Amino acid sequence: MRFLQYLLTGLLTGGIYGLIGLAIVIIYKSTKVFNFAVGALMTFCALICVGLVVRIGLPFWAALPASLGFACVLGFLTERLGMRPLLAQPILTLIMATLAIESILYGMMVIIWEGYTISFPHGLLPGKTIFIGPLFIPHEFLYAFVVAVIAFVAVGLFFFKTHTGLKMRVTAESHEVAMALGINITRIFSMSWMLAAAVGALAGVFIGNRLGLQVAITPSLAFKALPAIIFGGLDSVAGAIIGGFTVGIVEKLAGGYIDPNVAEITPYIILLLVLIVRPQGLFGEERIERI
Amino acid sequence: MWRPCGVMDETYSEDLAIVRTPEHWMLTVAALGMLALLPFLVSGVTLNTLNYIAITIVALHGVNILTGLTGQITLGQASFMAIGAYAMTMMVRYWGLSFWVATPLAMAVTGLAGVVIGLPSLRIKGFYLAMATLAAQFIVPWMIVNIRPDLTGGTDTMTVPAPTIGGFHLTSQQSIFYLSATIAVLSTVFARNVMRSRFGRAFVAIRDNDVAAEIMGIRVVRYKLLSFWLCSLYAGLAGCLYAIWMRGISVEHFTLHESIWYLGMLIVGGMGSVPGVILGAILIRGLTILVTYIGPWISGFLPPGTGTVIELGLGPIVFGLVVLGFLIFEPRGLARIWERFKTFYRLWPYSY
Numbered sequence: 001m002r003f004l005q006y007l008l009t010g011l012l013t014g015g016i017y018g019l020i021g022l023a024i025v026i027i028y029k030s031t032k033v034f035n036f037a038v039g040a041l042m043t044f045c046a047l048i049c050v051g052l053v054v055r056i057g058l059p060f061w062a063a064l065p066a067s068l069g070f071a072c073v074l075g076f077l078t079e080r081l082g083m084r085p086l087l088a089q090p091i092l093t094l095i096m097a098t099l100a101i102e103s104i105l106y107g108m109m110v111i112i113w114e115g116y117t118i119s120f121p122h123g124l125l126p127g128k129t130i131f132i133g134p135l136f137i138p139h140e141f142l143y144a145f146v147v148a149v150i151a152f153v154a155v156g157l158f159f160f161k162t163h164t165g166l167k168m169r170v171t172a173e174s175h176e177v178a179m180a181l182g183i184n185i186t187r188i189f190s191m192s193w194m195l196a197a198a199v200g201a202l203a204g205v206f207i208g209n210r211l212g213l214q215v216a217i218t219p220s221l222a223f224k225a226l227p228a229i230i231f232g233g234l235d236s237v238a239g240a241i242i243g244g245f246t247v248g249i250v251e252k253l254a255g256g257y258i259d260p261n262v263a264e265i266t267p268y269i270i271l272l273l274v275l276i277v278r279p280q281g282l283f284g285e286e287r288i289e290r291i
Numbered sequence: 292m293w294r295p296c297g298v299m300d301e302t303y304s305e306d307l308a309i310v311r312t313p314e315h316w317m318l319t320v321a322a323l324g325m326l327a328l329l330p331f332l333v334s335g336v337t338l339n340t341l342n343y344i345a346i347t348i349v350a351l352h353g354v355n356i357l358t359g360l361t362g363q364i365t366l367g368q369a370s371f372m373a374i375g376a377y378a379m380t381m382m383v384r385y386w387g388l389s390f391w392v393a394t395p396l397a398m399a400v401t402g403l404a405g406v407v408i409g410l411p412s413l414r415i416k417g418f419y420l421a422m423a424t425l426a427a428q429f430i431v432p433w434m435i436v437n438i439r440p441d442l443t444g445g446t447d448t449m450t451v452p453a454p455t456i457g458g459f460h461l462t463s464q465q466s467i468f469y470l471s472a473t474i475a476v477l478s479t480v481f482a483r484n485v486m487r488s489r490f491g492r493a494f495v496a497i498r499d500n501d502v503a504a505e506i507m508g509i510r511v512v513r514y515k516l517l518s519f520w521l522c523s524l525y526a527g528l529a530g531c532l533y534a535i536w537m538r539g540i541s542v543e544h545f546t547l548h549e550s551i552w553y554l555g556m557l558i559v560g561g562m563g564s565v566p567g568v569i570l571g572a573i574l575i576r577g578l579t580i581l582v583t584y585i586g587p588w589i590s591g592f593l594p595p596g597t598g599t600v601i602e603l604g605l606g607p608i609v610f611g612l613v614v615l616g617f618l619i620f621e622p623r624g625l626a627r628i629w630e631r632f633k634t635f636y637r638l639w640p641y642s643y
Contacts, residue, residue, distance in 0.1 A: 034418050085619045091417045092364050093618055096558050099551050100614040107608030114600050220547070223425070230422060265433045268426040272411065275423050279415045 001134050006256040007249055012141035014248020015148035016203050020225035021232070021240035022148075022155060023200035029159075029172040029235050030192040033083060034091075036098040038200045039222030040105035041078070045071040045197070046204030046213055047109065050118055060124050064205060068198045075197025079190050087186075088175070102219070109215045119212035144206035151199055152241045158195075159237060168192060172235065224251075227271035233284025242282065246270075309483060326472050330465040338464045340580050345471035346532045347556070347572040352482040352565075353525025354553045359563035360491060361518040362498030363412050367424035368553045370431035371408075371523045373545035375401040375530030377435055377443055380451045380540060385442070390454030390535065398527035404431075405523025412515050416501065428550055432542040448539040461535065471532050478525060483565045485521065494518055495563070555614040561624025570625040575610065582606045 020038060027035045035041075049067035052058045058066065082101050086093055127139040159165040171178040171188045178185050200222075207218060228247045232239025247267050255263025274281065300306040310319050330338060354368050379397035382388045388396070411423040435443050443449060453462045454470075461467055485491050493514045496504035505511045534540045552575065560571020586602025593601070617624055 082615055089618075089622075092358065092362075092554075092562075093558075093622065095364065095418065095421060096554055097615060097618050100555065100611040100618070102611070103551070103555075103607040104611035104615070107604040107606065107611065110604030110607070111601055112604075115603075223429070223547075226422060226425070230419070261433075261437050265430050268429045271422060271426045272430075275411050275415055275419055275426075279419050 002256065003253075005135055006252040008135060008137060009141070010249030010252035011245055012137065012145045012248070013252065014228075014245035015141070015145035016206055016244070017225045017228045017248055018241040018244025019144070019148045019151060019199060019203035019206075020222050021229040021244050022152060022237065023196040023203065024225065024229055025234065025237055025240045026155065026192050026196040026199065028229075029237075030168045031083070031189050032172075033094045033098065034234075035196065036095065037078065037102040037105060038196070038225075039219030040102040040109070041071065041074060041197050042200035042204030042207075042222060043213060043215065043218040044074065044105055044109055044204075045201030046208040046218075047113055047118060047215075049201075049205050050120055050208060050213065053121060053124065060120075067205065068201055071197040071201035072194040075193040075195075076190055078197070079193035083193070084186065084189070106215070106219065113215055115215060117212045117214045118208075120209050125209055138210060140206065140210040144203075144210070147202060147206065148241070148244075151202060152237065155195075155199070156237050164188075164191065224267045227267040227274070230271055230279075230281055231274050233281030236281070236283035239281055239283035309480075323476070326476070327469075329472075330468050335464075336580075338468055340576065342464060342468050342471050342536050344572050344576045345468070345475040346529050346536060347553075347576055348475045348569055349471075349478050349532060350526055350529035351553055351556055351560075351568045351572050352478050353522040353529070354557050355563065355565070355568050356482065356485060356494065356525070357518050357522035358554065359557055359567075360486065360494040360498060361515065363409075363515065363518060364417065364421040364554075365424045365522065366421050366547065366550050366554070367408065367428040367431070368522070368526050369545040369547070369549035370428045371401055371405055371526030372530035372533060372549075373431055373435060373540075373542060374404050374523075375527030376451075376534040376540045376545070377449075377530075378527070379531040380449055380534050381442060383452055384449075390452075390531075391456075394528065394531045397531055398524050401523045401527030401530070402520045405519045405526070406516050408523075409516050409519025412519065413512055424550075425547070428547050432545060435542050444541075446542065448541040450539045451534045451537070453538065454535055462538075467536055471536065474528065474532060478528065479565060479569065482525075482568070486563075486565060490514070490517065498563075552610065555610060558614055558622075559617050559624055561626030564624070564626035566629055567624050567626030570629065574625060575613070578609055578613065579606050582609055 020042065023038050023042070024035050027033055045067050048070050049063050052063035052066055053060060078101055082097055083094075086097050089097075125140055125143055129139055130137045130142065157165075159169060167178070167183045168188055168191070170181060170183060171185050175185055178188070204213070204218070207213070207221060211218075224247065225244065228243035229240050230243070231246055232241070232243030247270060250270060251263050251266045254266040298312055305311070310316055329341065333341070350368060350372055353371070354365060357363050357365050375397045378400040379390070379393045382393040382396060383390060386393075408424060408427045412420050415423065436445050453460045455461070459466070461470060493504070493509045496507065496509055497511055497514055497518075501511050501515075530545075533544070537544065556571040556575045557568070558571075559574055560569070561567030582605045583602050586605050589605070590601045621627060
């Protein structure tokens with residue numbers, strides 16, 4: 001029974017990791033940029049959402065789309081001002097640029113929201129913790145899980161069924177080929193940053209509902225999504241979600257059976273193991289290198 | 292290398308010299324003399340900052356060798372520093388060794404840890420390697436806090452005994468400045484020499500294309516691990532200095548944030564350049580100090596009740612903007628600006 005409980009909690013937490021991972025994968029797939037700023041982006045948007053609910057008094061169903069819209073604007077600005085001038089630069093430059101953006105966003109959050117824990121008003125999401133026999137399911141996580149699955153399906157459909165998604169996949173394959181086919185790749189880049197920021201914001205809002213938001217801590221939660229996407233494969237949408245679930249479950253099992261402290265670093269141990277054994281991940285594409 | 296007209300090398304040793312002309316020598320001696328006099332000229336906060344800059348320079352040389360020369364991105368320099376600092380402090384406290392014995396041993400420990408963390412670099416590179424060092428950055432502080440909290444003090448601050456030299460305790464900022472500045476100068480000379488040796492050239496070859504380097508007969512495995520080893524030796528040394536400078540260490544001092552700042556300083560200074568390391572460390576650490584003065588001044592203009600923490604947030608914002616600005620407008624950093632200035636003053640008043 002304990003095992004089932006850990007499995008369930010892990011699966012539900014994994015949904016959030018998967019959502020964050022999805023935000024990273026969307027950008028990586030089309031721009032080959034690895035976005036370290038996702039943690040700060042999602043916290044920023046979630047805090048905006050809290051602000052809309054608490055300060056302005058919007059109902060949650062209106063504040064959520066508004067904050068997702070804000071996320072799109074933020075993602076667009078980030079890409080336009082920070083990443084666009086650095087197109088096709090070496091990988092260290094790109095990593096450092098996203099880290100610099102994370103730093104700027106972090107500083108802004110510290111100034112605006114200071115260091116306190118900011119939570120959504122209690123009971124914002126309808127329902128309460130569900131008990132099934134001895135098992136309990138926090139309803140906030142259940143919402144997050146459902147939204148993660150919906151987002152995953154939606155993004156999957158978007159990538160594989162729509163014209164724009166096709167363009168994004170071509171851009172991911174090769175920027176030159178995409179340009180030769182008449183795809184406006186800079187617009188694709190903008191769109192993928194906006195989409196990713198919105199997906200990240202969604203994750204941030206659900207984290208905020210369950211755990212509260214703290215400027216110094218919440219962005220670092222996003223680092224737990226890194227093992228998830230490395231495990232699943234950097235350029236795979238399905239990999240992000242499956243990786244998220246796996247990392248969530250293993251984390252909870254390790255926390256439950258070995259030591260609660262171990263849970264903190266289990267994702268990173270998984271990360272190291274995956275990197276050593278199978279760097280491209282479960283569903284990632286293996287790249288063969290030429291000189 | 293660029294040299295003023297009329298300077299001829301007649302022997303191999305002259306050709307190899309770093310300091311070439313009499314003017315060069317005069318400038319070098321004058322600069323070292325200035326460094327020696329500095330503790331008498333400045334005081335308090337400034338001296339504290341200078342110590343911090345010196346320690347940063349030592350750590351940054353390591354990052355430069357690993358990331359700037361060898362092209363292996365590291366997001367874990369602060370965790371290496373933590374290993375060095377904790378190893379030194381524990382040896383001093385529990386084994387009763389003196390600082391001077393414990394530091395080389397701590398460096399050896401850090402070097403070993405660096406090689407272990409560098410092992411994944413044999414299989415993966417670029418972004419994936421950054422992930423591996425990132426994992427180290429999370430795992431190392433966790434191990435310090437959780438494995439033997441009775442020895443490391445867990446999350447508490449562990450006090451560091453002051454080192455003694457001939458019965459004299461190095462406790463004042465001035466005495467620590469002499470130690471840290473000496474080590475910073477020596478490590479700069481060493482880094483400069485690594486760069487222009489066989490090792491440095493092998494590192495650069497691996498950075499530019501490791502497959503091509505291997506085909507040319509460079510043992511990539513050995514040199515990658517050597518690079519990790521050198522990087523963590525520097526980090527260990529910097530960690531020991533940091534420990535005696537702070538006189539108390541906790542894992543809070545060695546965060547991912549610090550590691551990111553080291554990379555940022557390297558970008559601002561100029562990758563793979565020794566003057567760049569020094570310039571980058573001075574600029575970023577200097578800006579951080581400046582922000583603590585400007586912050587209260589800015590919040591004076593804001594309505595009361597807001598902007599109370601503005602100096603906390605301003606630091607990261609300024610850092611991010613500076614790094615982003617350098618990436619976009621001067622990717623080769625301050626070192627490149629310095630080179631341009633040198634060319635300019637050598638030819639002045641002619642333009643070429």
